[in-house]
Amino acid sequence: xxxxxxxxxxxxxxxxxxxxxxxxxxxxxxxxxxxxxxxxxxxxxxxxxxxxxxxxxxxxxxxxxxxxxxxxxxxxxxxxxxxxxxxxxxxxxxxxxxxxxxxxxxxxxxxxxxxxxxxxxxxxxxxxxxxxxxxxxxxxxxxxxxxxxxxxxxxxxxxxxxxxxxxxxxxxxxxxxxxxxxxxxxxxx
Numbered sequence: 001x002x003x004x005x006x007x008x009x010x011x012x013x014x015x016x017x018x019x020x021x022x023x024x025x026x027x028x029x030x031x032x033x034x035x036x037x038x039x040x041x042x043x044x045x046x047x048x049x050x051x052x053x054x055x056x057x058x059x060x061x062x063x064x065x066x067x068x069x070x071x072x073x074x075x076x077x078x079x080x081x082x083x084x085x086x087x088x089x090x091x092x093x094x095x096x097x098x099x100x101x102x103x104x105x106x107x108x109x110x111x112x113x114x115x116x117x118x119x120x121x122x123x124x125x126x127x128x129x130x131x132x133x134x135x136x137x138x139x140x141x142x143x144x145x146x147x148x149x150x151x152x153x154x155x156x157x158x159x160x161x162x163x164x165x166x167x168x169x170x171x172x173x174x175x176x177x178x179x180x181x182x183x184x185x186x187x188x189x
Contacts, residue, residue, distance in 0.1 A: 004084075006084055007084050009167070011078060012081065022062045025054075025060075028058050045070075045082065045098065045143070045179040046062075069105075101181065102179040103182050105178065106124045132147055140179070141168055
């Protein structure tokens with residue numbers, strides 16, 4: 001369980017494909033503090049298990065299904081990723097509850113400015129729109145955001161300068177794919 005508040009940007013150091021599993025090594029500093037083998041870490045909003053801890057990096061083993069169905073499969077050496085350690089009982093929840101289980105990929109259609117922030121327009125498969133609530137929470141690449149506008153199978157989010165500066169959304173624009181996790185409260189039956 002995570003909050004969608006990114007702790008740091010990591011950088012992809014190594015990607016190794018093996019039968020059924022992809023090994024992903026990512027640089028980190030803050031996220032290494034108090035992280036133990038087997039701990040969950042959110043990487044671009046995907047809950048992964050730390051299998052190796054180095055002095056300045058973590059390594060994860062990713063099932064190929066996960067690698068191909070999220071934007072982790074689009075990563076290359078040197079790309080930045082959002083990192084967040086799992087929530088500890090008793091911690092403050094600054095964003096919203098994020099499980100790290102990606103619902104779908106969203107396609108950035110537009111990027112623009114709106115009242116001092118960056119606005120992204122994101123399209124998702126129509127069957128997921130029922131989980132979009134006006135002013136509701138959404139996680140894009142592991143970042144807790146608020147839905148600003150919803151129409152058809154498209155929604156808009158506005159990103160304040162602080163979030164833009166400290167996450168991968170600073171590098172995202174039209175045609176980029178984002179990991180989307182809808183608010184778990186919106187997915188209740």
